[in-house]
Amino acid sequence: MQRRTLVTCGLPYANGPAHIGHLRTYIPADLFVRSLRKQGKDTTFVCGSDAHGTPIVINAEELGVTPAELVQKYHDHFDETFKSLNIIFDKFGNTESDTNHNRTTEIVNTLIANGYVFSQNIELAYCPTCNRFLPDRYVEGVCPDCGAVARGDECDQGCGKHLEPGEILEPLCKICRSKAEYRIQEHFFFKLSEFKGFLSDYLDKLGGTSNARNYAKGWVEGELHDWCITRNLEWGVRFPDHENLVVYVWVDAPIGYVSFTEEWAGEHGIDWKKYWMNPGGDTDIIHFIGGDIIYHHCIFWPAILKGAGYTLPRAVVASGMVKIGDKTFSKSRGYVVWVNDDYLDKGFHPDLLRYYLASYTSHTKELNFSWKVFQEKVNNELVGTLGNFVYRTLLFAHKNFGTVPEGDIDPEVMEKIGDARGAVIEAFNEYEFKRGIDAAMNLAAFGNVYFQSNEPWQLIKTDALGAGKVVRNCLQIVKALAIIFEPVMPTTASAAWAQVGMDAGLNGASYDEATVEIAVGQPIPKPAMLFAKIEDRAIQDMEEILEERVSKAVKKKHVTFEEFSELDIRIGTIVAAEPIKKSKKLLKLLVDLGENRDRQIVAGIAETHKPDDLVGRQVVVLANMQPAKLFGVESRGMILAGGSDSGGAILLMPEREVPAGTAVA
């Protein structure tokens, strides 16, 4: 009985357009699926939009649309974008579908029935002004572990820890900015801690890339906390029997993998349970994800599946992140390359990007996107090596023969083809996409050597039969190249396939077909070049667009007088100063601002100023700076100073002594 494979991709969050970073996961996944099919494996490929969670609700509120409308917009966007890049899913679903609601409810009920869910009254941030509880990113505050400013579900700017509801300190409502209070409410928890032993064994056997496995193991060895799986939201999948609660988005999002399979299977009269309710059965589930969601896929998800009696994933393949100029993608900072605006709409061929992203470096490593490198790879490898070999062969064959000429295939050529095919298949099966593509490109390089050293352009003058033999061998290599490059560059490979005169479409051709001798007499039409060089001009344009975006993002906006008036700037007198333990740059100051009590202010001037020299001096203070904790020390105000990267802080001081608390405007 042949095993089935189900491949999934991490769900794009339906809250913004696709950028190149997304594709680091989807392109290799598509390549992998195409490669499995070329090996004759029964393969299904599903993905869909992640529709829930607080960021979508908040964003929709700000835009004045419903969450459903916002989700639909980006769902359509991703669906179209993936299709334009030839990333073809059997099903591209949406976690807001009825199927997903039903499947999530069923799984949650099963977990409850199996005793893996318990309720607990917990203190939660509640906004008295907005009159509601504040889940996840509705609340901002201070991380209980590291003291950094954090959002409700994660210390995103500090230690990176996942925060459970109620853990955050000094909560602030993100909607109205007013101070939140704590209220007690019943919530539901998943007994993740009970799965520690199971996860430990499971991860040892988990396939995929080592980065996913190792990262997850590190967490399992530590303490696993039970996991709060309900939220106070309207938008999402209702928690059974609780009108005011939905399940946490990280529960219903991966369940999308199940429900999308279900929807696809329903459309084709297939039993989806063979895939998902068949532990130890004959289905291999393989998740392709970005390196940022390993925790959810290697810890939460298998525990849920185990707890509900579903099939466990066999492998998790985690891709490295994409950066630009060593900086992480960031919309607000302008470090972003949009798939549509910056690539497809500029007329670049999708296959070029597929090739670049899949072949530049190992799948698990960070990839530094660069237009320059993109151009180099296209011009040297695709145009110079692959495109040139195919074109010189086809043009020569077309001009001199018009059909595939007679002549034996050299055993050496067949062997090279067989080796290349073997290396490609093996590498792709091991998620080593670069290695596989290099092996394929080697075959093209060999083609150039073969053509060059056999000099058919000389032979044709004296020995037409000899020239014909060389040409047929080269055509055999072109045919093989079309097959082994098809997973990487489907459109271009199909064009090459048609150019060697093959009748049937390339899509159905298996890897085995690469060593089937090309039929003598098959017509060779006038070829067209597969790839065009990318001109320097085009690359310069793209680099300029990126630079402009970054500089625009960095530029500070104008403030109105009203906005400026909101700043409470005053002169203060320093009455005490001491260093802060473990910090290099910070001093703890007590400043007289003409108020009843002196203010405690933390200032980053320890490298340039000694505490003793500061006492008694007058400084300019921003008095209504949002309070913050630095190294555990509270700061209620900010000392104004001039600063350069080299010179350190230069304190601003009044011209002559004035009463403490004097206003500055």
Added chain:
RNA sequence: AGCGGGGUAGGGUAGCCAGGAUAUCCCGUCGGGCUCAUAACCCGAAGAUCGAUGGUUCAAAUCCAUCCCCCGCUACCA
């Protein structure tokens, strides 16, 4: 400081998890060839004490330990 990723010829990059003989590929440099081909292709050369030190081993870029440096994100209230 925390977390993450790195240090391999002039630049970029593979190999490292599963240790082996001349360390991969692309660009650049130098010399030669070819003229079928998109000024492309082919052959050859120079260029690397694989960040440092110590250890394990018959054998280390690869495993272990310590240290140094770089980058990103945060972060020291500029």
